[in-house]
Amino acid sequence: MTVDVMAIATVTATTPRVAKTILGRGVKILSPERILMPYEHVAFKIDCDEFIIVFIPTLKRVFRIKKELVDAIPDRIFADTPPPTSQLNNLPDYMFCGTNLMCTNHCNLACIYCYGECSPKKEVTMTKGVAIAAVDYALNCTTRIGRKLAYANFFGGEPTQVWDLITVVSKHMRENAAKLGLRSRLTITTNGCMDRKQAHWLAENLDSINISIDGPKDIQDLQRSMSFDRVFATAQEIYKIAPQKLRFRATVSAFSVHSFSRIVDFLGINFPGCPQMYEPLFAMGRAKKLVQAMPDMDVFFAAFLAALPIATKHNCRLKTSVLNLTSKSQEFFCGVASRNFMITPYGEVVACNRMADRDVNIAADAFIYGRYDNSQGRFVFDDVRYQHLKTFTVSSIPSCNMCFARSSCKGDCIANKAAIHPENFQTEQSYRCQAVQQFVKNVLIYITDHGNNYLLA
C-alpha cells in the first residue's frame, strides 16, 4: 500500500519511524526528500532522432535521454523548487523604475532598414523638461516600491546628436538618485558616429554602451550609410577605456547572413569579451519594401549556431531575442506588456520603441499610452490602452499553448507582428514560428553537447 505523498506529509514531517508508528504497518513511507518536493513542472519530450531531449522550462533543466526510455518519462516532473516568479508579474500599474528616452528622431545616418525611418532630415528633439520629468518619475517610483536601482537609457534617432540633453540628464539622474539613496544606471544605444571626446565621455560616465554595428567594413558601409570608419574608431576608443561597458548589436540581412561567422569573428578579434547581439533585418519602416533583404530564418539561425564556437574562442557571448531559456518570466517577450516607460521626442509615452511613430507604423496607436502634459507638469496615461498592453503576452497566442519553445521565444516580437497584422496582432503567431522552434531545439541539443557558457540564452 502506498499513501499519497501530500496526505501523509504532515505526519511524516516528524520522522519516518514516528510516522510508521502512527500510520501502522504496511504503509510505504516515502522518503522525506520526496515529501518535500511538491511542485509539479511540465516536461517537454523532444524527439531528436537518436535520443530524446527532456526540457523542463520552469526548472531551467535540460536532459538527454536514451530513446528507449521515452515512455518512462511522464509529462509532469516533481521537484522541490517552485516555478520561478518574475519580478515583472508583481509590479503595480504605472510603477516604472526606469525610462527609455528616445531623445530625438534626428540621425546622422539613414540605415537601409531603420524601423523609425530616422535620418538627418528629421529634427524633432525631446525637451529637457520632459526628459527630466521622466527621470524624476522613475526615481519616484523606485523609491515608492522600495527598489534600489533606477535607470535611464538614451535612445534615438541618434542620441549623441543631442549631446547637451545627454549630459544634463545624466548629471540630474546621478545627483538625484544619490540624494534618494538609490543607485543609478545610465546606458545608451548609439550608432557610434561621434567624435573622440564624446566616446571618451560615454566610457567614463555611462554604465553600458550598446553600439549598432553590422560587421566589417564591406557590410557596415552597405547597410549603415558608409559609417564603418567612424563607428570602429568609437568602439576602439571605448574599449580602450572601459571594455566591460561595451556591447554590440548587429542587424543581419539576406546579404550579410552568409558572413555571419565572419562578423562574429571580426568583432571577437577586435573586441574580445564583449557581448554580441544579432537580429534579422525585418521589413518595416524604411525597409518596408525590402522584403527580399530579410534573411531566410533557417539560414539565420543555422548561422548563429555555427558561429557559437567562434564566439567561444573570443570569450564573447551571443544573444538573439528569441533565445531566452533562462529568463524567469514565462510570459513576456519584452517590457511591451505594460512595463516599458519609453518617451518619444514628442513627449508621448510608448511601450515599444519600434511602434513610437504613427506616421511610420499604422498600429502605433495601440502602443502609445500616455503623454507629458505641459499644463499639468506631469505624465498622464490612457488606462484603456495601458490595460490592453497587458494582453501582449505569449498566453494570448492560442497556437503557442503547448509549445516547448514558448518559454524561450515568448511568442516573439509583437511589433513585428503588428507591422504584418495591424489588427489582432496580439493573438498571431510569429512569422518565423517554425524556424524558431527548430532553432530552440537545436540550441538545446547544442547545450547538451557543449554547455551553456557562451550563450546569452
Added chain:
Amino acid sequence: MFVSELEKIAEVSINLFAVKNGIEESCECPDDCGCDGDCNGDCDDSAGR
C-alpha cells in the same frame, strides 16, 4: 517522477542557471524586457534595429 530520478537515467543533465549563477543571485535588474536580469538593465532594444 522526481527530477532526481530523471537525473539518474539521463545521459546528460544541464542546469541552465548553474553557469549563470552570479547573475541570477545578484540580479536587481529593474528593466522590463523579459530578460529578468540577464541584461542588468541594459535591455532597451531586445528586438531593436
